[in-house]
Amino acid sequence: MLTxxxxxxxxxxSLDRPLTLTNRIQLKVHLVMCDACTRFKxxxxxxxxAVHRLRRQTESDSSIILSExxxxxxxxxxxxxxx
Amino acid sequence: xxxxxxxxNEHGDYLYRFALARLRDPHQAEDAVQxxxxxxxxxxxxxxxxxxxxxxxxxxxxxxxxxxxxxxxxMPLSDVIDVDASDTAIDDFFDQRGHWVDKPQQWxxxxxxxxxxxxxxxxxxxxxxxxxxxxGIFMMRDVQEIDNEIIxxxxxxxTTNAWVMLYRARxxxxxxxxxxxxxx
Numbered sequence: 001m002l003t004x005x006x007x008x009x010x011x012x013x014s015l016d017r018p019l020t021l022t023n024r025i026q027l028k029v030h031l032v033m034c035d036a037c038t039r040f041k042x043x044x045x046x047x048x049x050a051v052h053r054l055r056r057q058t059e060s061d062s063s064i065i066l067s068e069x070x071x072x073x074x075x076x077x078x079x080x081x082x083x
Numbered sequence: 084x085x086x087x088x089x090x091x092n093e094h095g096d097y098l099y100r101f102a103l104a105r106l107r108d109p110h111q112a113e114d115a116v117q118x119x120x121x122x123x124x125x126x127x128x129x130x131x132x133x134x135x136x137x138x139x140x141x142x143x144x145x146x147x148x149x150x151x152x153x154x155x156x157x158m159p160l161s162d163v164i165d166v167d168a169s170d171t172a173i174d175d176f177f178d179q180r181g182h183w184v185d186k187p188q189q190w191x192x193x194x195x196x197x198x199x200x201x202x203x204x205x206x207x208x209x210x211x212x213x214x215x216x217x218x219g220i221f222m223m224r225d226v227q228e229i230d231n232e233i234i235x236x237x238x239x240x241x242t243t244n245a246w247v248m249l250y251r252a253r254x255x256x257x258x259x260x261x262x263x264x265x266x267x
Contacts (some may be wrong), residue, residue: 003180003181005182051226054206073089074111
């Protein structure tokens with residue numbers, strides 16, 4: 001029987017690697033009985049969705065610009081390194 | 084010979100936002116754009132089959148990873164995880180029998196546009212509060228969706244270390260969101 005700690009680790013790892021069949025069964029058995037870990041799993045899913053939303057928000061935020069000063073810095077650096 | 088100022092004027096904002104969305108640091112994002120321009124000028128292999136923006140973005144993706152590798156490798160692993168007994172450091176979340184000390188709560192799913200915006204503000208702040216090495220690997224894995232094996236190679240860490248770091252990053256974000264986001 002896995003502990004909540006072990007289950008939380010497996011849920012996190014399931015985002016990074018395919019779990020073994022044994023792990024998947026252990027996880028299922030635990031989740032059926034444990035509301036806390038079921039909520040944890042949902043939280044991890046929401047976190048995944050949210051970080052992608054945050055990325056897209058930054059990518060499409062027209063108030064974020066490369067300042068003229070930054071453009072000048074980059075342009076100068078590139079010119080100096082080319083010589 | 085391409086004019087770098089044309090590139091910067093036409094694509095600079097786009098590239099900067101792309102980098103900032105992944106590095107979450109204005110200076111690093113500017114560096115990434117600069118490195119991209121340097122590489123673009125040097126190789127100028129752009130033949131016009133793809134758009135200049137697509138080509139530059141392709142270079143930028145690699146430059147972002149270069150910066151992450153350089154920065155994250157400088158930070159000692161032992162600052163963020165206990166390398167010898169890799170899961171003892173997480174024990175503040177669990178008691179000795181492996182039960183939750185604070186049980187995860189039911190999160191209110193952000194429903195409308197305003198709630199979603201507020202949620203993302205909290206998330207961005209929580210990301211900033213994480214130790215830089217943890218937020219860095221988290222961005223590589225969960226935002227840039229780089230394969231775990233490649234991350235391990237780039238950062239020169241073992242698979243187990245990567246799992247532990249990602250676990251700690253996600254646990255830290257979860258805890259922070261739970262403290263600062265409204266529960267149902």
